[in-house]
Amino acid sequence: MRKGLLVESEKLSEVGRYLRRTFELWGYREIFLPAIEEYSENLRKGTRFAYNNGFYVIKPDITSQILENIKEPPGRLKLYYISEVLDGGVRGQWQAGVEYIGGDVTKMAAEVILTAVTALEALGIDEFYVDVGSLRVWEEATEEIAEFRGEVYRALVRRNFEIIERLPISGEKKEELWELFNFWGKESGYRKLDRIVEAVNDERLFIDFGTVRPLPYYRDVLFEVYSPELGKPLGGGGEYTFKGKAAFGFAFDMGALSKLFKKKGDRNRKKLSGKPGEVFAEAKRLVRMGIPVEVE
Numbered sequence: 001m002r003k004g005l006l007v008e009s010e011k012l013s014e015v016g017r018y019l020r021r022t023f024e025l026w027g028y029r030e031i032f033l034p035a036i037e038e039y040s041e042n043l044r045k046g047t048r049f050a051y052n053n054g055f056y057v058i059k060p061d062i063t064s065q066i067l068e069n070i071k072e073p074p075g076r077l078k079l080y081y082i083s084e085v086l087d088g089g090v091r092g093q094w095q096a097g098v099e100y101i102g103g104d105v106t107k108m109a110a111e112v113i114l115t116a117v118t119a120l121e122a123l124g125i126d127e128f129y130v131d132v133g134s135l136r137v138w139e140e141a142t143e144e145i146a147e148f149r150g151e152v153y154r155a156l157v158r159r160n161f162e163i164i165e166r167l168p169i170s171g172e173k174k175e176e177l178w179e180l181f182n183f184w185g186k187e188s189g190y191r192k193l194d195r196i197v198e199a200v201n202d203e204r205l206f207i208d209f210g211t212v213r214p215l216p217y218y219r220d221v222l223f224e225v226y227s228p229e230l231g232k233p234l235g236g237g238g239e240y241t242f243k244g245k246a247a248f249g250f251a252f253d254m255g256a257l258s259k260l261f262k263k264k265g266d267r268n269r270k271k272l273s274g275k276p277g278e279v280f281a282e283a284k285r286l287v288r289m290g291i292p293v294e295v296e
Contacts, residue, residue, distance in 0.1 A: 008258070011258040011261065012094055012254055012255075012258055014261070015096075015123060015254055015257050015258050015261050016082050016096065016254070018119070018122045018123050019080075019082065019096045019119050019122075019123075019252070019254075019257075020080075020082070021122065022115065022118055022119040022122045023080040023096075023098055023115065023119070024080075025118075026078075026098075026111065026114075026115045026118075027078055028078045028079060028080040028098050028100075028115075029078065029079060029080070030079070030080055030081065030082075031066065031079045031080070031081050032081075033062065033065050033066070033069065033081065033083065035058060035059055036056050036057070036058050036059075037056065037057050037060060037065060037068065038054065038055070038056055038057075039054075039055035039056055039057050040057075040068055042064055042067065042068050043057050043060040043061065043064050043065060043068060044060060044061035044063075044064045045060050045061040045064075045085055045086060045087060045088060046058055046059055046060030046061065046085070046086050046088070047059070047086045047087075047088055047089060047090070048088075058086055059083070059084055059085055059086040059092060060085065060086075061085055062081050062083055062085060062095060062097065062251065063097075063099060063217070063240075063249055063251070064217070066079065066081075066099055067217070067242055070242075072243065074102070075102050076101070076102040076103055077099070077100075077101040077102055078098070078099075078100050078101075079098065079099045079101075080096070080097065080098045080099075081095075081096065081097060081098075081099075082094070082095070082096045082254070083095060093253060093254075093255060094253075094254040094255060095235075095251045095252065095253065095254060096251065096252045096254050096257075097235070097237065097249060097250050097251030097252060098112060098115055098249060098250060099247065099248075099249035100112055100247060100248050100249065101242055101245055101246075101247040102245045102246070102247070103246065103248075104246070105192075105220075105221065105239055105246045105248065106192065106195050106196055106199065107199070108239075108246065108247070108248040109132075109196045109221050109223075109239065109248050110196050110199035110200050112237060112248045112249065112250055113130060113132070113196070113200050113205065113223060113250075114200055114202075115250075116130070116225055116235065116237075116250055116252070117130065117200075117202055117204070117205075119252070120225070120234070120257075123257060123260070123261050124261065124262050125227065125234075125257070125260045125261065127227055127228055127229065128204060128225055128226060128227045128234065129204045129205070129206065129225075129226055130202070130204055130205045130206070130223055130224070130225050130226075131184075131206055131207075131208035131210075131211040131223060131224050131226070132193060132196060132197065132205065132206070132207055132208065132211065132221065132222070132223040133193075133207070133208055133209050133210070133211035133212055133221075133222055133223070134190060134192070134193055134209065134220055134221055134222075135212065135218060135219065135220050135221075135222065136219075136220040137180065137190055137209055138152065138153070138156070138180070138209070138212065141176060141177060141180055142177075144173070145167070145169050145173060148167050148169065151163055151164070151167060152164055152167075152177065153212060155181075156181070156210060156211075156212040157212060159210065161177075161178065161181055164177055164178075164181070180209045180210075181209065181210050182210065183207070183208065183209040183210070184206055184207070184208045184210070185206065185207055186206065186207065187207070188207045188209070190207075192220070192221065193207050193221065194207075196221065211223065211224050213236055213237075213238055217240040217241075218238040218239060218240055219238075219239050219240055219241055220238075220239050221238060221239040221248075222236065222237065222238030222239065223236055223237060223238065223250070224236035225252075227256075227260060229259075229260060230256055230259065230260065232253075232256065233253070233256075234252060234253060234256045234257060234260075235250060235251050235252035235253055235256075236250060236251070237249050237250025237251060238250075268291070268292060269292040269293065269294050270286055270291055270292065270293045270294070271293075271294050271296055272293055272294070272295050272296065273295075273296040279295055280295065283295055
């Protein structure tokens, strides 16, 4: 057994319990996906292997796996998951997230961001902030220099404007990109983002055009969640299209959450002791009533 596995498992289990409860309070239902899928170019991450003249993927990216499995979604679909995702080798990351398919983009974005916010609050994590950005704004800003769009996105992902500074483009265009790169505030003039910020109405949410998650299925609005206590995002998500329907989703890094989570314990758990027959009869009665028990 790996050293520390039980402690790590206990933390992930308790974090998962609070996340499940929050996701279900918002109306999402849990989906269970197979650990192994037939290989498809649409599946991201995961570890590939060959078996009996076929190619397969172990534990791929969950959003891409959901999109691969659901052939014809109903009018509206709200799902959540807790699963491990492999990075292409043997290392994995436990993720928890939601997918909202088939609604108005502004309302879906606001609800998904609020789901993330209330999930963190349920875990007792209050020191965090959410940055929301737009791919479309950058597409329009780089329309005249489309051949350098990949370099611009690389600069955004690395938060390194020097990459843009070295491009053979006009000083005027660099100034425009510099202003976008450093924009951070509550109102941007891009109505779609401004409406989302207004609907969420949380002081920890900001528009940050420097936030970009260039995944192949994202279409425009995206966001990331940060904590000043960690040097990496707690999670993030964005807008995509599925079978002609608008969709919005996000995923948490559960390992990051477990580092910030302060163990709460179950103070309402009833401790029982005494003769086995009497104790277990009482335990059964309480469990049937929904009261947690611990037989000492």
